[in-house]
Amino acid sequence: MSNLIPLGAVITLMGLLGLVWCIVKVSRARKQGLSDEELRAVMQTTVGLNLGALLLSAVGLMMVVLGIILG
Numbered sequence: 001m002s003n004l005i006p007l008g009a010v011i012t013l014m015g016l017l018g019l020v021w022c023i024v025k026v027s028r029a030r031k032q033g034l035s036d037e038e039l040r041a042v043m044q045t046t047v048g049l050n051l052g053a054l055l056l057s058a059v060g061l062m063m064v065v066l067g068i069i070l071g
Contacts, residue, residue, distance in 0.1 A: 001067060001070045001071060002067075002071065004063055004064075004066060004067030004070070004071075005063075005064055005067035005068065005071065007063060008060045008061065008062070008063025008064035008065075008066075008067060009060065009064055010060070011056060011057075011059060011060030011063060012056075012057050012060030012061050012064065013060070014056055014057075014060070015053045015054065015055070015056035015057025015058070015059075015060055016053075016057055017053075018049065018050075018052065018053025018056060018057075019050065019053045019054065019057065021049075021053075022046050022049055022050040022053060025042070025046055026042065026043060026046055029042040029043075
């Protein structure tokens with residue numbers, strides 16, 4: 001159980017990096033001045049990755065909390 005906290009922290013950081021990557025990807029697309037359809041296509045592909053990264057960070061935080069409670 002002692003490995004649960006560091007493992008959860010690593011998973012949380014991976015999720016946060018994924019969220020930051022999604023933000024950077026969409027902001028770059030907005031700065032390129034794409035048409036509405038092209039921007040919508042970029043955002044649609046990013047939504048799934050964004051939700052996955054959010055889920056990953058939430059699972060990591062749950063692991064950290066569980067490790068603290070059981071520790």
